Amino acid sequence: MIDFPYLKEIVQTTESKILMVVADGLGGLASGNIRQSELEAARIPNINRLAQHSACGLSTPVAPGITPGSGPGHLALFGYDPLKYLIGRGALEAMGIGLELKAGDLAARGNFATIDSKGNLIDRRAGRISSDQAAPIAKRLNKVSVPGIEVTVEHVLDYRFVLRLRGENLSEKISETDPQITGVPPLKVEAMESNASATAQAVNMFTANAFKEIADESIANALLLRGWANAPSLPSFGDSLGLNPAAIAAYPMYRGLASIVGMKVIKTGPDFSSQVQTLNDCWDAHDYFFLHYKFTDSAGEDGDYNKKVTAIETLDSYIPELLELNPDVLILAGDHSTPAIMGAHSWHPVPFLIHSKWTHGEGVSRFNERELRQGSLGVFEAKYIMSHAMAHSGKLSKFGP
């Protein structure tokens, strides 16, 4: 939690409220014929006006040149060093579909696959069967029993599912079952550490029993497991910072990330107006709010420049309503850049502002990649964003005598 060794001694609880708006994949890029980044092209009078009275900068999500996934991107925003606290693929996949993870749980990503009568793989993705076909088979897998372990299988999409094992001493240090080629049988799981052998045995028993359970399925008569990950164990965000935090996110993965750091995840609707309504509804009950806006990232990932511009403009239109709540600290940040011209996450530093009664204008007139680096925060590591949030809300006392 916040990369400051004497944090505990300086944290103080106050009445002030922090609203952190995370626009996923906020940063963009201009290149070649595209002369303006998405933020530069967007009409964002409200955000620009805010920037004119904020402390501004560009945040480096993880490290220079490193393109983060959503996991490390968000952990940094919450004040966790993303190189110290890792979330495995299986765990994030479980979060992504809203499958609850408790400390000690072990999760894996699963593929349905096809094997022949000798047990050799014919298709590692079961002909990419549809969700309609795969969902009932995933359901069948919940019947598979392994002594001492609670087995949960939940369908994700097409041929993919998540396996969650709940039990004693389950270790993620086991190998994957996908041999990466066809014509051979799926691999047995092996322990990669001595204290993972019981887990390996249990998983191999699960697989053997699962193959029996679905042997009569014509295409998806086998499965492959990869991305083993224990539920990450992180220090509590609220306890560490003396906050009573609430998370308002429409997408399961971000609710999962918030939940895993101990935020209270508030039920909300699928669109941003519902989220803002939820924010209004729970405003009195909390002092930190993580409000997640997904649509900047999804438009960027689609490589749809105009859609991303529109997503930014839509976010801008909500700023007056957010300001009406009169937060002591308002942050607008992104977990990483997703330039539409790249159609993917990128390593580029991310536009950032923090607004409080202790910020003044910095000569920055517009909120975009080119202008914000002139701000007083310069180019800085995202893991320090929460330090700024705490400072500006009066929640950090003096360090040292």
Add this chain to the structure above:
Amino acid sequence: MIDFPYLKEIVQTTESKILMVVADGLGGLASGNIRQSELEAARIPNINRLAQHSACGLSTPVAPGITPGSGPGHLALFGYDPLKYLIGRGALEAMGIGLELKAGDLAARGNFATIDSKGNLIDRRAGRISSDQAAPIAKRLNKVSVPGIEVTVEHVLDYRFVLRLRGENLSEKISETDPQITGVPPLKVEAMESNASATAQAVNMFTANAFKEIADESIANALLLRGWANAPSLPSFGDSLGLNPAAIAAYPMYRGLASIVGMKVIKTGPDFSSQVQTLNDCWDAHDYFFLHYKFTDSAGEDGDYNKKVTAIETLDSYIPELLELNPDVLILAGDHSTPAIMGAHSWHPVPFLIHSKWTHGEGVSRFNERELRQGSLGVFEAKYIMSHAMAHSGKLSKFGP
């Protein structure tokens, strides 16, 4: 290698090519009557145009306020933390004259000296004898034998030479023989760690035998040894980054530095046009190129402001030819600043640009110390330059799910 603990998991090999042009001692300074830095005074239309479409910043070679030698300066550019990977003086001196160093080799800087009949030092630099006088004496020292050790002595300049010992378990943890005063005998080498005593014994035997060998020399009848250094052992640049790297440098020290990180050092001529020709010749065979330009540093070290301006302009004139190679990533960097008004290396952050299809203009119109700090990279540690190079060439996949 690149200060990112999960590097191995995200490195991916692609077809793209990285050209890193290192202008030695690139950064300069204005002060007093000199109103412009060397870069500000130089006419560099090609570099300026490049900067207008690049990601820009100022690189801190080692740490704020620290003036680096060529060793740490270059190691940082190659992605090695210069505080973690050290190159001792003896090793760098050996590299500087092109003397090959293998893992385990032990090198020292040597002075010829003069002793009287009682063995007391009269002159610690043998009257600063000329190269003409010293070279044959250095040659004689190659006849000195020490059991189990291969002795190589190579003349450097004037009264200076390099000693290289090759054998088993040679340790740099031994003391120097220069007592720093005259009227006393040269010191015996002592082990500074218990497992260095065999080395200390061997070196004392070398010195004793060497004194006998050159006892008949009138002035240079003794020698002093200092700067003991084992050949540094660094992780391979190419293996760590999935690159097939080539180094094109005219000066032995830079070839030595490239060689010690495992780059293929390509034979080239003494002037920059030969180096650029060599670059063209080997372009198809590699995917990373370290192209070293020495003349900015040597002019700066000479304290010759106009000469440094000219050296910068000369480099500028080669940019179109470099761009014709169409590198996916083009970097212009310096290992440190060498302001002509200081006539020496300095700690000042060094102008930097990286150009790729994923960079856009940043409002920076000219490549110099004053403007570049406005770039998106801000003032950043040079050890992250290779992270940027790898990111911009598509050679790093996403970190974390």
